Amino acid sequence: xxxxGEWLPDQPDYMNTGVTEATNxxxxxxxxxxxxxxxxxxxxxxxxxxxxxAAKDNxxxxxxxxxxxxxxxxxxxxxxxxxxxxxxxxxxSLTSSERxxxxxxxxxxxxxxxxxxNLQKFQLGTDTNFADxxxxxxxxxxxxxxxxxxxxxxIDEGSGRVPYRVRWSGFSNTTSWTSGTDQSDFQDIPDAGNxxxxxxxxxxxxxxxxxxxxxTYTGLPLVFQFDKVETARGCQVSxxxxxxxxxxxxxxDDGFYVFDGSRSNPIGAEKVNRFFFExxxxxxxxxxxxxxxxxxxxxxxxxxxxxxLTTTPNRLLIYNYALSxxxxxxxxxxxxxxxxxxxxxxxxxxNISTSVDALPASLDSALFKGGQFLFxxxxxxxxxxxxxxxxxxxxxxAETSLGQGxxxxxxxxxxxxxxxxxxxxxxxxxxxxxxxxxxxxxxxxADGFAPFREEGRYHRVRMNISGTWQVAHGIDVEARGLGRR
Numbered sequence: 175x176x177x178x179g180e181w182l183p184d185q186p187d188y189m190n191t192g193v194t195e196a197t198n199x200x201x202x203x204x205x206x207x208x209x210x211x212x213x214x215x216x217x218x219x220x221x222x223x224x225x226x227x228a229a230k231d232n233x234x235x236x237x238x239x240x241x242x243x244x245x246x247x248x249x250x251x252x253x254x255x256x257x258x259x260x261x262x263x264x265x266x267s268l269t270s271s272e273r274x275x276x277x278x279x280x281x282x283x284x285x286x287x288x289x290x291x292n293l294q295k296f297q298l299g300t301d302t303n304f305a306d307x308x309x310x311x312x313x314x315x316x317x318x319x320x321x322x323x324x325x326x327x328x329i330d331e332g333s334g335r336v337p338y339r340v341r342w343s344g345f346s347n348t349t350s351w352t353s354g355t356d357q358s359d360f361q362d363i364p365d366a367g368n369x370x371x372x373x374x375x376x377x378x379x380x381x382x383x384x385x386x387x388x389x390t391y392t393g394l395p396l397v398f399q400f401d402k403v404e405t406a407r408g409c410q411v412s413x414x415x416x417x418x419x420x421x422x423x424x425x426x427d428d429g430f431y432v433f434d435g436s437r438s439n440p441i442g443a444e445k446v447n448r449f450f451f452e453x454x455x456x457x458x459x460x461x462x463x464x465x466x467x468x469x470x471x472x473x474x475x476x477x478x479x480x481x482x483l484t485t486t487p488n489r490l491l492i493y494n495y496a497l498s499x500x501x502x503x504x505x506x507x508x509x510x511x512x513x514x515x516x517x518x519x520x521x522x523x524x525n526i527s528t529s530v531d532a533l534p535a536s537l538d539s540a541l542f543k544g545g546q547f548l549f550x551x552x553x554x555x556x557x558x559x560x561x562x563x564x565x566x567x568x569x570x571x572a573e574t575s576l577g578q579g580x581x582x583x584x585x586x587x588x589x590x591x592x593x594x595x596x597x598x599x600x601x602x603x604x605x606x607x608x609x610x611x612x613x614x615x616x617x618x619x620a621d622g623f624a625p626f627r628e629e630g631r632y633h634r635v636r637m638n639i640s641g642t643w644q645v646a647h648g649i650d651v652e653a654r655g656l657g658r659r
Contacts, residue, residue, distance in 0.1 A: 594643025
């Protein structure tokens with residue numbers, strides 16, 4: 175069996191050590207698994223959603239929040255509506271490049287809508303609407319929780335935007351923002367460009383255009399120590415930053431990296447970087463979003479490709495960080511984000527569909543179980559989740575010469591997969607300077623093979639798989655030589 179290896183679009187098709195195509199699949203140790211359809215989870219908001227965030231109160235109840243240009247919402251599992259819980263003082267006005275950022279600090283959810291909006295707060299179990307966070311905090315593009323502090327980055331304190339400044343709250347006090355009080359303070363980092371991302375935790379990782387800075391808590395008098403730990407590169411696209419713990423993934427000028435707290439390691443070099451930069455519409459970089467699915471150990475980037483018909487992101491680049499393997503998917507998604515589900519009663523399922531057969535997922539799906547992790551996001555004005563049926567997928571092997579310097583004819587192809595149905599195509603060409611010609615798609619017969627008579631000097635095999643499938647392992651071919659020409 176020719177086992178499906180890793181997807182390596184940056185390598186030549188001929189004698190590629192992996193596969194040349196891995197579309198609408200997820201890499202795993204043996205072959206590829208399916209990516210499920212992106213299906214709607216909520217009813218409509220007013221505008222295109224700009225983030226989704228799940229919070230859990232002290233009793234374990236899940237609240238699912240979302241925001242668009244003008245409003246903040248809470249998902250109502252009883253109606254599937256996005257209930258408007260905007261600040262009673264009036265609507266917001268985020269610009270096209272701004273996004274909502276959410277954190278949870280104790281029982282309070284804090285939201286930042288960019289340098290044009292006051293920080294918003296929602297106390298779980300108490301509040302019914304968002305309100306301005308008291309204590310005169312700065313307006314900010316980025317938000318994080320670092321130990322017992324709320325951090326803001328790329329801020330406006332009223333006198334104008336300072337894109338290289340971070341500011342943090344008082345110790346365990348989200349309403350204390352006076353420098354020198356309760357350990358609250360700020361720090362300028364003036365020689366590395368703008369802040370493009372911020373990740374909290376035990377320490378703060380600050381991604382900038384030309385560097386990565388780590389801020390470590392030291393207590394008084396400094397409070398935090400700032401170390402520029404990465405100076406060879408920085409992060410150019412804020413939407414490319416995602417993390418699992420302190421493992422931070424990001425896009426730099428020369429490709430994809432993972433930062434481990436002390437240094438950056440390349441993950442896309444000689445694999446997907448060249449492909450991505452040729453495919454990525456950089457004029458739409460503000461529409462890029464990214465997230466991590468820790469259950470499947472995936473980092474995912476959504477972006478607008480150069481062949482998109484609209485400005486809606488139409489591509490997912492998927493990286494399995496446990497295996498260092500990539501794949502790609504053609505999915506329209508304005509946003510990718512993880513969240514937890516609110517629970518559904520059987521009666522509440524009527525708000526999704528009056529027919530059990532028309533539900534977007536089976537009744538035992540995580541989609542309907544409260545507190546279940548979901549890999550999802552948004553498309554347009556609705557929350558979506560990757561919980562539908564498997565998407566039709568394509569996997570194509572590398573090209574090889576079946577006979578040294580001779581023509582060969584492929585007579586049979588045996589697909590190895592679990593579940594679903596497949597068809598097989600054989601790609602042939604006689605010169606590396608010629609275009610590849612694929613045969614018609616042939617389904618395997620009752621004996622498990624697809625019959626062919628495809629002649630050429632170089633061959634590759636494409637598997638098209640659809641239906642409810644679980645894994646695609648690889649393929650076998652039978653061929654015979656035809657002599658030299």
